[in-house]
Amino acid sequence: MARNIGSRYTAHQILGRGSAGTVWLGEGPEGPVAIKLLREDLASDQELVGRFVQERTALLGLDHPRVVGVHDLVVDGNDLALVMELVRGTDLRTRLDRERRLAPEAAVAIVADIADGLAAAHAAGVVHRDVKPENILLDMEGPLGPGGAHPALLTDFGVAKLIDTPRRTKASKIIGTPDYLAPEIVEGLPPRAAVDIYALATVLYELLAGFTPFGGGHPGAVLRRHVTETVVPLPGIPEELWQLLVQCLAKAPASRLRASELADRLREQLPTLAGIPPLDVDEPEGEPTQQPYDDREPGPAAETEPRRRGAVPLVPGAAPDSNRDTHTSMRVPAPDELAGGARGTARAPRPSGQRRPGSARHKAETVRKRRITLGAAAVLLIAAVGVGGWLATGGNGTDGAPGDSKQTMSPVP
Structure with missing residues (x-):
């Protein structure tokens, strides 16, 4: 059912729902638009509304081919909405869900596009703060680029900052999606442009590998x-x-490239990446848990059900939103929690088909191998006893006549 958004826009059809609000297909004075209507509790927050109005100039001034443009910000009664350019295509998460990983040339071309968009935003003093595949749109009507990649655009500028009001996110809270958060955000430092570079490098790693470098298991981990x-x-x-x-994944923000440098360096790599197929690696399994030893053979589901990694829900069992909008407050771990283990190296990806030591499948394979080994040893022992008994009788029949087919086995003395 259609509804009016302010005096100039009409929302016709829901495109998706997220934790921050609902995205509608709408119509404005200049044609079709996408309207992100924020939740009513956000619209009733006067502090947020004030910040919303303050951000208007910065968001409306972001005009770049690799950025989904914000046409208008509407404050009308209980409605708080961003009116945005409508992109005819899909988001990068949908493509990853379908293909799991991309060829390096296509992955680098997409990330270079987004780096261009970030360079323009950073030059205007705007930090995105939530770069992830869900916020990268692929324009299916645009010309194909290197590796057959569709033009990529970054969307949802300003949403994380709008929601991140002091009252909503006290000192113990952070905004973002766990897999893409830069270390300095986890440690409670204010977000600068370098956090977007870290997140975009994480996206590139995910496009190449099929999983994020530090994801999997409990969000705190x-x-x-x-x-x-x-x-x-x-x-x-x-x-x-x-x-x-x-x-670009360096822990120190100052060590990372700027967005414009990253875009240039990535495009320099494109000629060397042509024709390289997607990487053939298996994703590491989730965070190991301490469980009682189970010597049973795994069932069919354990062998065929893949354990996926990527952006993890903050609430166990929570279903992802249809538009995968995951702006969420999270508790910042205390210093002792962050130092909960010695510094080390993230779990390495494995060649396709190889099990990670300690995983459930690895344990099951170890049990099977042990059973086979014990069975073979038992057969060899029985054979040795039989041969020993035969030798003890001199290889003759019961009546001492050689060649008698009846033989007895005597215990080995």
């Missing part, structure tokens, strides 16, 4: 890894591209 662990190389990735990734 994910946050701890961002601060304490170092990323390990992906098998088959060109060395120059890997060094670029490492630099």
Whole structure:
């Protein structure tokens, strides 16, 4: 059912729902638009409304081909909405769900587009703060680029900042999605442009590998890894591209490239990536848990059900939103929690088909191998006893005549 948004826009159809609000397909004076209607409790927060109005100039001034433009900000009664450019396509998460990982050339081309958009935003003093595949749109009507990649645009500028009011996010809260949070955010420092570079490098790693470098398991464990662990190389990735990734995933913000530098360096890599197929690696399994030893054979589901990694829900069992909008407040871990383990290296990706030591499947395979070994040893022991008994009787029949087919086995003395 259609509804009016302010005096100039009409929302016709829901495109998706998220934790921050609902995205509608709408119509404005200049044609079709996407309208992000924030939740009513957000619209009733006068402090947030004030910040919303303050951000109007900055958001409306973001005009770049790689940024989904914000046409208008509407404050009308209980309605608080961002009116945005309508992109005919899909989001990057949908493509990842379908293909799992991309060829390096296509992955780098998409990330270079987003780096261009971030460069323009950072030059205007705007930090995105929530770069992730869900906020990267692929324009299916645009010309294909290197590796057959569709033009990529970054959306949802300003939403994380609008929600991150002091009253909503006290000193013990942070805004963002765990897998893409820069270490300095986890440690409670204010977000600067470098947090977007870290998040975009995490997205590139995910496009190449099919999983994020520090994701998996409990959100608290994910946050701890961002601060304490170092990323390990992906098998088959060109060395120059890997060094670029490492630099942008540096723990120290000052060590990372600026967005414009990242875009240029990525495009320099494109000619060397042409024709390279997607990497063939298996994702590491989730955070190991202490469970009683189980010697039973795993059922069919245990062998065929993959354990996925990526953006983890903050509430166990929570279903993802249809538009995957996951702006959420999270508790900042205390210093002792962040130092909960010695500094180390993140769990390495494995060649396809290889099990991680300590995983449930690895334990099951170990049990099967042990049973086979014990069975073979038993057969050999029985055979040895039989041969020993036969030798003890001199190889003759019961009546001492050689060649008698009837033989007895005597215990070995």
